[in-house]
Amino acid sequence: MTGESQARGVRLRGLVRLQRRLQSRLRELAAPEAGVKQRSDSIEAVHGEILEQLAEVGVLLERAGVGPETLPDPSRRAYQWLSYLADEPRLREHLHTLRLAMQVDPRPRIEITHLPGLYRGFRDGDDIRLSISEGFLMAPADVIASLVKLTLPYTRKKQHKAAVHAFAESAAFRNRLQAVEQAGGAVPAPRTAGRTHDLEAIFLSVNRDYFDGRLGMPRIQWNHISTLREFGRFEPATDTIVLSRRLDAPDVPEQVVAYVLYHELLHRVLGAQREGDRRRYHTPNFGRAEKRFRGYKQAEDFLNALSHRGRQYSLTAKMD
Numbered sequence: 001m002t003g004e005s006q007a008r009g010v011r012l013r014g015l016v017r018l019q020r021r022l023q024s025r026l027r028e029l030a031a032p033e034a035g036v037k038q039r040s041d042s043i044e045a046v047h048g049e050i051l052e053q054l055a056e057v058g059v060l061l062e063r064a065g066v067g068p069e070t071l072p073d074p075s076r077r078a079y080q081w082l083s084y085l086a087d088e089p090r091l092r093e094h095l096h097t098l099r100l101a102m103q104v105d106p107r108p109r110i111e112i113t114h115l116p117g118l119y120r121g122f123r124d125g126d127d128i129r130l131s132i133s134e135g136f137l138m139a140p141a142d143v144i145a146s147l148v149k150l151t152l153p154y155t156r157k158k159q160h161k162a163a164v165h166a167f168a169e170s171a172a173f174r175n176r177l178q179a180v181e182q183a184g185g186a187v188p189a190p191r192t193a194g195r196t197h198d199l200e201a202i203f204l205s206v207n208r209d210y211f212d213g214r215l216g217m218p219r220i221q222w223n224h225i226s227t228l229r230e231f232g233r234f235e236p237a238t239d240t241i242v243l244s245r246r247l248d249a250p251d252v253p254e255q256v257v258a259y260v261l262y263h264e265l266l267h268r269v270l271g272a273q274r275e276g277d278r279r280r281y282h283t284p285n286f287g288r289a290e291k292r293f294r295g296y297k298q299a300e301d302f303l304n305a306l307s308h309r310g311r312q313y314s315l316t317a318k319m320d
């Protein structure tokens with residue numbers, strides 16, 4: 001592996017390639033015929049290589065004088081993934097879950113990795129590939145089976161999707177993902193302080209005024225881009241609230257930002273209501289809680305006017 005300093009920071013050539021190579025070794029170790037044949041590879045050897053490579057990356061970063069959080073996204077994820085699995089018990093859990101997945105069906109080429117989403121499937125004839133989020137490590141066997149079946153042809157997907165999403169909302173999934181994100185200290189700096197509004201300060205006042213200061217602080221950040229179609233979003237899997245950068249401007253009152261944050265915090269507190277296969281988020285109960293916000297009407301009117309101003313979207317203010 002070589003490091004390369006650039007204006008933007010450091011790139012580590014080979015980190016993603018190394019990850020791919022390790023994934024295929026892990027697949028070989030997890031293959032069902034394992035234990036029967038003579039094996040040249042072992043979990044100890046894979047663990048040893050992870051430690052060795054991490055030490056090398058550490059030297060390169062130190063030489064460049066930067067932290068892992070400055071790496072471009074795919075390298076940062078690969079680095080976090082390696083750091084997470086540098087702990088041998090976790091590596092064994094990884095192998096256990098991978099084995100479970102591979103036993104469901106021999107066809108897909110499966111990897112468990114640090115993905116931005118829950119899973120990613122690819123199918124082209126006999127070529128079936130599946131990437132599963134590391135958050136599913138040690139998930140119940142039926143959830144793992146559902147993940148695999150989602151990538152297979154000719155299966156009914158609805159029930160499997162529901163099982164996968166239900167698990168992704170659990171504390172087990174969230175904690176696991178947070179641990180991966182924190183591995184190696186490569187947590188990207190949260191962008192709470194905007195140009196105009198500071199989300200941490202706004203969170204503290206909303207928490208005090210509407211939740212008696214009981215809430216722990218989720219990750220809150222400004223979106224990279226300015227969106228008028230969506231002003232806010234809550235992502236339960238990573239306990240993150242993302243707000244549109246459009247709101248970080250002097251023409252947007254702090255009270256409006258507080259309102260959007262309040263709305264997203266309500267989603268975090270109230271969760272979803274199940275109706276058969278569907279989940280409802282904006283329930284009547286939610287609506288009542290939302291109206292408790294002081295200045296609710298003004299904030300709603302402001303957001304609606306703001307979203308109409310960007311004429312190409314004639315939708316009303318939307319907050320998921």
Ligand SMILES: [Zn+2]
Nearest residue numbers: 263267319320
């Ligand atoms: Zn909403």
